Amino acid sequence: MVVIASSLSLEEFLKQPERKPPFEYIDGKLYPKPMPKRQHSLLQSELCMAINAASKPNKVAYAFPELRCTFGGCSLIPDLAILYWDKIELDAEGIPIDDVYVAPDWTIEILSPDQSANRVTANIVHCLKFGFQLGWLVDPRDQSIMVFEPDKLPTLFQGEEALIIPNQINLTLCAKDIFDWLKLR
Secondary structure, three states, X not given: OOOEEOOOOHHHHHHOOOOOXXXXXXXXXXXXXXXXXXXXXXXXXXXXXXXXXXXXXXXXXXXXXXXXXXXXXXXXXXXXXXXXXXXXXXOOOOOEOOOEOOOOXXXXXXXXXOOOHHHHHHHHHHHHHOOOOEEEEEEOOOOEEEEEOOOOXXXXXXXXXXXXXXXXXXXXXXXXXXXXXXXXX
């Protein structure tokens, strides 16, 4: 992973046109967000659909893929940023405002083969410091999900043990359910 030391402030970085691939701004450094490959993209899409199917009808929360969230001096792009409905800023017509300046309530990161698990974990920990409720680090290589909650040690989930999901979202999933989505036959 290429890391670029930047002389830009966070405010200056946010004024720049979006790059391809997009960059995350962390502690004055720029980290490229890797382009997802097929398995990553499939898991991201299925998780997004499952969470939104369970939370959107009752206006509980919404899962946004690849949404830039700027808070606490950083600008991160989680694979999925889940925001509770009351934290989604809307304009006068009820359309979401593009720029997000809060930590997601729940963040999901899916490791890509060329990503550093420590770098991605550091992003989840940054979210923890700014009031988020839940974080998942999904690792397709060993079919595990590390779950992060405030004031608790991380918990590793594999197989059929039910994952921790916010109480407000009526959804039950285990790691096996999620990794079974990779089987397209």
